[in-house]
Amino acid sequence: MDKAYMCTTSLLRIDLKALHEGENTAVYELDDAYFKAIAAPDIQKGTLALRFKAKRIGDLYELDFHVEGVVYVACDICLEEMGLPIRNDGKLTARLGDENVEDGDMVIVDKEDGVLDVSWYVYELIALAIPIKHVHEPGQCDPAMVAKLQQLSADGERPGEAESIDPRWAKLQQLRTED
Template sequence: MMQDACSYEYNLDDTFFQSIDAPDIRKGKLHANVNIRKLAGNFILDFHIVGTAVVPCDRCLDDVGIAVDTINTLKVKFGICFSDEEEWVIVPEEEGYIDLSWFLYEFIELSLPMQRVHESGECNQEMMTVLHQHLCVEEDESLASDSGQVSEFDTIDPRWNGLKKILDNN
């Protein structure tokens, strides 16, 4: 079986994320290599994306850069109408092309961790002060750090105590 192949490279920067109106990723500087293999009328697209995506921090809402290094595969074939619900993306034969923009964005988005936060101590201190003023938590002495100070992660939401009572009754 004969195999045709070609490669493309894309630089994804702030303009890319603005042009696709990306909901979560504000900015970034990434490089994408896309290798396309044609096998018996179908196409296999292999993506390798490396760089940094900039998203809002879940704690302080300031920008935080998250390293990205992801490898993904997309299977494409021609058909009557567009579909990407199954294992294959079907591209209408009349159009004969596929816009990879949204797929690139999704691969980047899916490679990011669920919790997107700054390293400890790097969050916007003004925002953290305001946040702590509005938190309703009890301090648990057993969670205090060695220095005797309670960090932002060492407090327990009192609602968990109600759930602990349920466990104790069983």
């Protein structure tokens, strides 16, 4: 069984040279402190488990990541905080070299330092698992906000306001309704 670590960004700085030949594993618990430490732009809260596996073959490292848990974001409709379950996997290949270089999924780490910081990579893995549309289940949105939204929506007329059409487009409006 893997030991679970409360995650700090320093724990996500992997000393590649310290990994033993073969498979290395660890489990990290990511929470609000992780998102605050990396100054995450879109996610500030969450509770996730990160399972990390590194396979070392000489100076080549195959890194596998599996993240699963819940992140908290604002609902697109009512703006109330909501939990979104997420799950994602990622792979990264690293090797030691003369300088730090990133090329897609291959990272070259300076052999003098030998440390690879994956904290931002893990954040991107989490962010990419979040659906584009964040909405509560039907009936779960804040009713006051939904009512206000319907009152001010472009589809509904506001009381006391007559619909005004730009005079330049009035002629086109007549063409559309002459059927």
